[in-house]
Amino acid sequence: MKIIPLSKVEKKEVHMEGAMGAWKQLPIGSEEGAPVYSYRVFTVEPGGYTPFHNHPYEHMNYIIEGEGALVNEKGEETPLKAGDFALVNPDEKHQYRNKGNSPFKMICGVPKEFE
Numbered sequence: 001m002k003i004i005p006l007s008k009v010e011k012k013e014v015h016m017e018g019a020m021g022a023w024k025q026l027p028i029g030s031e032e033g034a035p036v037y038s039y040r041v042f043t044v045e046p047g048g049y050t051p052f053h054n055h056p057y058e059h060m061n062y063i064i065e066g067e068g069a070l071v072n073e074k075g076e077e078t079p080l081k082a083g084d085f086a087l088v089n090p091d092e093k094h095q096y097r098n099k100g101n102s103p104f105k106m107i108c109g110v111p112k113e114f115e
Contacts, residue, residue, distance in 0.1 A: 002032055006041060014042075014050065021048020021098070029115040038115035040108045044068065044098040052095040059110045061086040061096075066104035071095040080106075 004027045014022040022044045029038035041064070044050065052071065063084045069077035070086050073093035080086060080096075086106075088094045098104035 002028075004028060004032065009041070011043070016051045016053075018051035018053070018095075019049065021045035022050050026115060030112045034112050036112060037109050038112040040110065040115065042096070042106055042108055044096060044104040046098050046101050046103070048104075049097040050095055052093065054091050054093040055114065056090050057111050057114050058090050059088050059108050061088070061109075062107045064105040064107060066098060066102050067100035068104040068106075069097045069099050071097060080104075 006025060006027055009025040009027045011023050011025050014024050022042060025041040027039060027041060028034050042050065063080050063082050063086070065082045068080045070080055071077050071094060077097070079099070096104070096106070
């Protein structure tokens with residue numbers, strides 16, 4: 001077993017084309033011995049967003065705090081708030097946007113090969 005306080009996990013800016021004001025932490029992943037899934041935490045600053053992208057694996061999200069939106073490949077936005085879960089299936093084009101005045105923070109579970 002491992003206990004990993006999020007406050008002790010390095011926060012790295014997301015440097016991908018199309019991202020702005022997004023930060024990533026990796027509290028549980030392959031380095032910690034995770035057998036199947038890695039859990040990342042993304043923090044998106046007010047006005048910020050993740051890249052508009054797709055990939056060949058699913059990810060499961062839990063919104064920890066803030067208000068945001070999940071954008072689909074048609075550009076349609078679905079509102080998200082603390083306490084919501086979201087599933088993005090493989091190859092679905094998507095983007096997360098902060099729609100509030102405070103940080104938008106979410107847990108993102110992915111297969112460990114794609115952490």
